[in-house]
Amino acid sequence: MKRLLNILLRGIITENPLLMLMIGLCSALAVTTTVANGIGMGLAMTFVNVFAELVISLFRKLIPNDARIPIFIIVIAAFTTIVDLSMKAYFPALSKSMGVFIPLIVVNCIIMGRVEAFAYKQPPLDAIFDGIGMGLGYTWVLVGIAAVRELLGAGTVAGIQIMPSSFQPILFFTFPPGGFIVFALFISLNIWLNKLKTAGAAAREAA
Amino acid sequence: MNLGTIFLSALLVENVVLMRFLALCSYIGMTSDLGQSTGMGFAVAFVTVLATAATWPIYHFILVPLGISFLQILVFILVIAALVQLVEFYLKKNVPGLYLAMGIYLPLITTNCAILAVTFDNISKGYNFIEALVYAVGVSGGYLLAMVLLAGIRQRIKNSPIPKFLQGTPILFVATGLITVAFMGFAGMIK
Amino acid sequence: MKKDILRLGITLALFAAGACVALAFVYTITGPKIAGLESEQLSASLKDLFPDADSFPAIEPALTASDTGVVLEKAYKALRGTEVLGVAIKAIGKSYGGAASMLIGVRSDRHIAGARVLTLSDTPGLGANAVNPAYFVNKSSKTTFIGQFTNKAVSDPFVVKQDVIAISASTITSKSLTNILKKASDAGVAWLDANATGGVQ
Numbered sequence: 001m002k003r004l005l006n007i008l009l010r011g012i013i014t015e016n017p018l019l020m021l022m023i024g025l026c027s028a029l030a031v032t033t034t035v036a037n038g039i040g041m042g043l044a045m046t047f048v049n050v051f052a053e054l055v056i057s058l059f060r061k062l063i064p065n066d067a068r069i070p071i072f073i074i075v076i077a078a079f080t081t082i083v084d085l086s087m088k089a090y091f092p093a094l095s096k097s098m099g100v101f102i103p104l105i106v107v108n109c110i111i112m113g114r115v116e117a118f119a120y121k122q123p124p125l126d127a128i129f130d131g132i133g134m135g136l137g138y139t140w141v142l143v144g145i146a147a148v149r150e151l152l153g154a155g156t157v158a159g160i161q162i163m164p165s166s167f168q169p170i171l172f173f174t175f176p177p178g179g180f181i182v183f184a185l186f187i188s189l190n191i192w193l194n195k196l197k198t199a200g201a202a203a204r205e206a207a
Numbered sequence: 208m209n210l211g212t213i214f215l216s217a218l219l220v221e222n223v224v225l226m227r228f229l230a231l232c233s234y235i236g237m238t239s240d241l242g243q244s245t246g247m248g249f250a251v252a253f254v255t256v257l258a259t260a261a262t263w264p265i266y267h268f269i270l271v272p273l274g275i276s277f278l279q280i281l282v283f284i285l286v287i288a289a290l291v292q293l294v295e296f297y298l299k300k301n302v303p304g305l306y307l308a309m310g311i312y313l314p315l316i317t318t319n320c321a322i323l324a325v326t327f328d329n330i331s332k333g334y335n336f337i338e339a340l341v342y343a344v345g346v347s348g349g350y351l352l353a354m355v356l357l358a359g360i361r362q363r364i365k366n367s368p369i370p371k372f373l374q375g376t377p378i379l380f381v382a383t384g385l386i387t388v389a390f391m392g393f394a395g396m397i398k
Numbered sequence: 399m400k401k402d403i404l405r406l407g408i409t410l411a412l413f414a415a416g417a418c419v420a421l422a423f424v425y426t427i428t429g430p431k432i433a434g435l436e437s438e439q440l441s442a443s444l445k446d447l448f449p450d451a452d453s454f455p456a457i458e459p460a461l462t463a464s465d466t467g468v469v470l471e472k473a474y475k476a477l478r479g480t481e482v483l484g485v486a487i488k489a490i491g492k493s494y495g496g497a498a499s500m501l502i503g504v505r506s507d508r509h510i511a512g513a514r515v516l517t518l519s520d521t522p523g524l525g526a527n528a529v530n531p532a533y534f535v536n537k538s539s540k541t542t543f544i545g546q547f548t549n550k551a552v553s554d555p556f557v558v559k560q561d562v563i564a565i566s567a568s569t570i571t572s573k574s575l576t577n578i579l580k581k582a583s584d585a586g587v588a589w590l591d592a593n594a595t596g597g598v599q
Binding site for chain 2: 023026070077084085112179185188191
Binding site: 062063064066067070071074075077078081082085086088089090092 | 402405406409410413414417420421424425427428429431432435
């Protein structure tokens with residue numbers, strides 16, 4: 001149980017795909033103009049990630065090493081299509097606002113990376129927890145960036161007006177440059193937090 | 208809607224990397240060297256145009272008539288993967304120097320979201336075959352442009368004083384943000 | 399060696415087949431729902447343009463526009479009982495970022511009942527403002543780009559920057575959408591002239 005919890009936490013914090021491993025960036029900046037988009041994208045990606053890792057892990061003994069990449073692609077593409085069709089049918093407004101980024105989940109480096117590095121070699125239960133952990137790690141960063149961009153760029157968070165009506169929205173943040181700058185600050189913050197953590201650990205070691 | 212507008216719009220106004228946030232992994236990962244970024248830019252351009260030439264007919268003449276357009280994601284990504292494999296074989300045999308120089312980044316072209324996005328755009332924008340090809344060339348040009356720009360800037364960053372909290376990756380994104388502000392100025396260009 | 403490649407090929411084919419089966423299954427469930435959503439959106443838009451109408455039978459054969467670049471996909475009569483209130487046309491044409499589709503309503507008095515943009519893939523912040531309900535071409539009267547066409551006479555020139563206000567910095571989008579609207583309305587009036595003489599104010 002502790003092992004599974006560790007796997008989960010790893011994806012959320014220590015090996016956060018966006019902040020630490022720096023993969024899966026494209027969607028992270030494009031869909032973070034609103035919190036609703038961020039949550040939608042995070043959940044969609046988590047769904048594909050969990051199921052792709054699960055299926056690959058279940059069949060890992062049957063997937064020959066030389067043909068593994070095309071098979072990974074087939075499985076990931078299948079689940080991406082399922083998410084795409086389901087969103088078009090049951091969440092059409094959200095699907096429209098995310099546009100081409102839902103189908104682009106198929107080339108999300110995070111999913112490809114985890115399937116290759118983890119699910120292909122680990123048992124199904126571990127794979128599920130890794131999928132959820134990485135998915136949650138991805139989602140919380142997305143929602144964080146989106147919250148900043150939506151708050152400063154439109155005065156709302158998840159559509160709820162937070163800033164007083166006298167607040168003039170700084171449209172810059174909803175535009176691409178704003179996205180890049182907010183992301184830069186998030187990475188910077190994360191690097192600093194990690195420095196504190198290692199400094200704290202070293203201090204404890206020395207003590 | 209003439210071809211010139213499609214090309215310029217894809218190259219500048221809706222630049223694939225700076226305005227649409229696509230292909231960022233390779234943008235950050237492969238711009239530490241100017242030669243590397245140019246090579247990558249041309250490789251991606253080559254695959255994008257080939258992918259367009261292959262996927263457009265497949266969608267319009269196979270998927271739609273057979274009523275299996277829901278297989279679009281699966282088929283398109285497999286076509287791209289196959290094309291990248293072919294390019295790999297060709298380079299390995301005929302241009303081994305480039306093959307070795309690109310190393311792991313060659314197979315990674317498959318996961319380049321810009322290429323897949325172009326193949327999807329061709330369909331969703333209702334382009335005909337010629338328009339789709341022009342769009343593909345425009346997007347590839349925009350990608351090459353962004354790559355070369357950042358590579359050039361990174362050379363300068365090496366010798367510039369950067370505030371401590373922005374050192375490393377953050378300054379790259381700040382620089383990108385600033386380039387993007389400039390590109391947003393292209394918006395009124397095509398009236 | 400050959401046996402290995404065969405084994406690889408078969409495994410690949412099996413996975414591909416499995417994926418296709420799974421997707422076909424999901425598609426049989428979601429496909430009808432997606433199509434249903436489109437027709438719901440269409441009915442809602444039709445009712446929006448002609449609130450007094452109670453039925454919208456399709457017009458066969460489909461109408462044609464004088465401009466080959468504008469395709470009039472479907473046309474519907476707006477009927478209140480047997481009275482023709484007008485005609486609604488779904489038109490598709492080229493805009494800045496690719497194909498754009500609109501629903502245009504022409505009243506029997508040869509004025510535009512209204513127009514709705516159904517799909518548009520133009521630049522966000524520029525051409526996409528055509529579908530932005532908060533973007534006004536006339537700020538004092540709070541008229542949106544599409545809103546300015548309501549109650550406009552079809553016989554007007556429909557020239558951007560003359561009798562049509564453009565979206566700022568998006569002349570191409572403005573011209574394309576205006577063109578689609580004009581061609582569709584002309585065809586609508588032509589149909590009304592041929593099939594429903596007289597008019598209801």
